[in-house]
Amino acid sequence: MIVCFDIGGTAIKGAIATSAQDIRPLPRQPTPLHDFSAFVATMRAVIDQAPEQPSCVALSIAGIIDPDSRRAVVANVPCIHGRLLQDDLETALGLPVKIANDADSFVLAEAGIGAGRGHRVVFGVILGTGVGGGLVIDGKLINSEGGFAGEWGHGPVAATQAGNPPADLPRFRCGCGLDGCIDAVCSARGMEKLHAHLHGKMLTSEEIIADWQRQDPDAARTIDVYVDILAGPLALVANVTGATIMPVGGGLSNSLELLEAIDHAVRARILRKFARPLVVKAECQIEPGLIGAAILGLGG
Known part of the structure; x- marks a missing residue:
């Protein structure tokens, strides 16, 4: 006990x-x-x-x-x-x-009794107030002694052109002190900054996603650019770690449609091909x- x-x-x-x-x-x-x-x-x-x-x-x-x-x-x-x-x-x-x-x-929970059960390599993804993550291999946390492994949201790697057709994007300032972090553009607040940059109006991330689900063209453009920015770095994480499942938590994971769009974009960019979803909603919600x-x- x-x-x-x-x-x-x-x-x-x-x-x-x-x-x-x-x-x-x-x-x-x-x-x-x-x-x-x-x-x-x-x-x-x-x-x-x-x-x-x-x-x-x-x-x-x-x-x-x-x-x-x-x-x-x-x-x-x-x-x-x-x-x-x-x-x-x-x-x-x-x-x-x-x-x-x-x-x-979070990733220990998912690997133990959540969406990662039965997987050797589980990379947990946080998409909410911030963008973060964690890595469990063979049931063991990589950060067993502390550390920064799994912090894929930080580092100046965000695209300066994304979407179809490509939109020109600034390198948004991140709270960590760097410019161009995934956290700065793909967190909930980042999605809002992205929408304001593309369309000149401020909406909450919840409003953007709801408008997208109603097929609003501005919101659809924002989500297209957002998914394109996010999918490349997350695909690289999958390639580097060998993760076979990526449970997602955080407020943005509440949209199953958004997770499906991210999953399709990530699977199209990775070396190993999966016939089933890789990026999935976390099961340990409580x-x-x-x-x-x-x-x-x-x-x-």
Whole structure:
């Protein structure tokens, strides 16, 4: 038995887990943002609800463990940002601690009990507020010691011409400090910036997708360009990793039609040919962070 956590900037979700199929959530607690002692006390209060001493504690965090310094980079929870988080929590809690970021937890969940079941190589894709991902091979997370593997949304690789016929595109500035990242143009906000560039009007990503499904020509043009920009880099990820399934989470994954368009475009660009979908909707829609943390803590 372990205790697993999904740590967010608003709430800490905790659960008792004996397997990936047996995860019992506990009441959410507000996240102490600026007081590490209070943060530990909140975790301890959840752990104390376990019926016995857990074998370890596993966390999903919206951040990164730097593989060189071992320090946590978690901007939305300042009291753990910059800490040697694993060491500090193990000292404070007296238990072994395992940590993964939220995208890695998502792909662990999908590989374990979601759309990636039965696949050796699973690349999980996040298309939402940001563009991210994670990689699991033979049930094991590549980022077992932290790190940036799977962050395909960053790097100056976005096309400056895309769509049919090709549209000229700027190299949108990304929050990471680079220009031309996939995150900057293929996240939900990126789709909105793309639509404004092409048509001179601001709509939400939900409105753009809804208009596209109603066959609005402006929205159809935006989605055509969007899919063309996204498909090449994602196809390269498939070629490099050998992934045989790519479950997608995040807000944009709610449109099955968009995922189908992305899937067709990616499969047309990869070396290995699949007669079935490669890019699919994630199956773990409820608490993937807790599920992934549980799998991590139980030996994933």
